Amino acid sequence: MSANLEISGLRKVFHTGKPAVDDVSFTVEAGEIVVLLGPSGCGKTTTLRCVAGLEHPTGGTIRIGDALVSDPAHGLLVPPRARNVGMVFQSYAVWPHMTVRQNVAYPLKHRGLSGAEAARKVDGALDLVDLAQYAERPVVQLSGGQMQRVALARSMVYEPRLLLLDEPLSNLDAQLRLRLRDDLRRIIKAAGLTALYVTHDQLEAVVLGDRIGVMQQGRLLQMAAPEEVYNRPADLFVASFTGASNFLPGVLRTRQGEFGTIELAGGHTMQAWCAAALAPGTAVTLAIRPENIRLEAASAVNRFEAMVVSQRFQGVQTAYALGLAGTTIEALATGTTMRHPAGTTVTLNIPPEVCWAYPAP
């Protein structure tokens, strides 16, 4: 049976003294896939290893289903084997001298199952990862993606309460990565597993996760559905890590509910969505994703004239550098034709709901 996972106030401080995981709290519901996303060194693997029991947390509690498995303040630490958690790592940790079937059957060895029952579970797991026809093959004769699916089948065969995956696609080539990325979600959902998945790849996070948690320097900055992380980033870091690359300095002049009027350089004003506690008079940074800038006069709000500084043809899209409010911003236009030569003036529109204002750093 899949269980929920509940992490509360998790801390891990290594001998270096700087917390690798710093007061992290979140829940993964039974059957849900949560992805931890963040740059290298932000504490993703350490969080996962604490859940698996491979790392001794410094503080906080971890609960899997009804069982408290980690509570260092009360000297409680359930060993990894007793947590009934499946793990898949970046490297294809398969046994090279065994066949596919033997690899997948391995975790069932000491679980007291009958031969027939074990075979049934192995067949089920191989079906799920679409490797049934490779069952008798030595595992070394498989591709990287197939080996990773063997590792996945092996981690699911004993029906763990929780599946932990640490960048399982990062050793695969780009094309295989895309395919397996889509497969993974389907496989995990088909098995009905609760999963915590770690990656630094934002697209992987969006495709796989029911919810995404963005981490930075040991802290969990935001956890929400992918659409919310993408459209209402909690802070400037989340906005920039998930792809906002235009940053404009300004001052918040007035506020109307969730939105505000921001004064930019050169006398421009812009309507923007404002992060929670911003008060009028505050210096702000506006964050805008290049693909949210529309090169057309769709609305009178946030409509500007801008000079095309340069255009870069990228096949299915064109990236434009545009001069606006004393700086240069990037806009993306999809389609295979370039419409705006350098030196011309374009009218652009930025809907206020995709202009986000944060306190200036």
Ligand SMILES: Nc1ncnc2c1ncn2[C@@H]1O[C@H](COP(=O)(O)OP(=O)(O)OP(=O)(O)O)[C@@H](O)[C@H]1O
């Ligand atoms: N055994 C250890 N001893 C000391 N410091 C450690 C140890 N393991 C991890 N750290 C530190 O803890 C921090 C978080 O590391 P972690 O491996 O969790 O990052 P990550 O988010 O998984 O990064 P990556 O994307 O590179 O895998 C880093 O600063 C790292 O150097």
Ligand SMILES: [Mg+2]
């Ligand atoms: Mg890691």
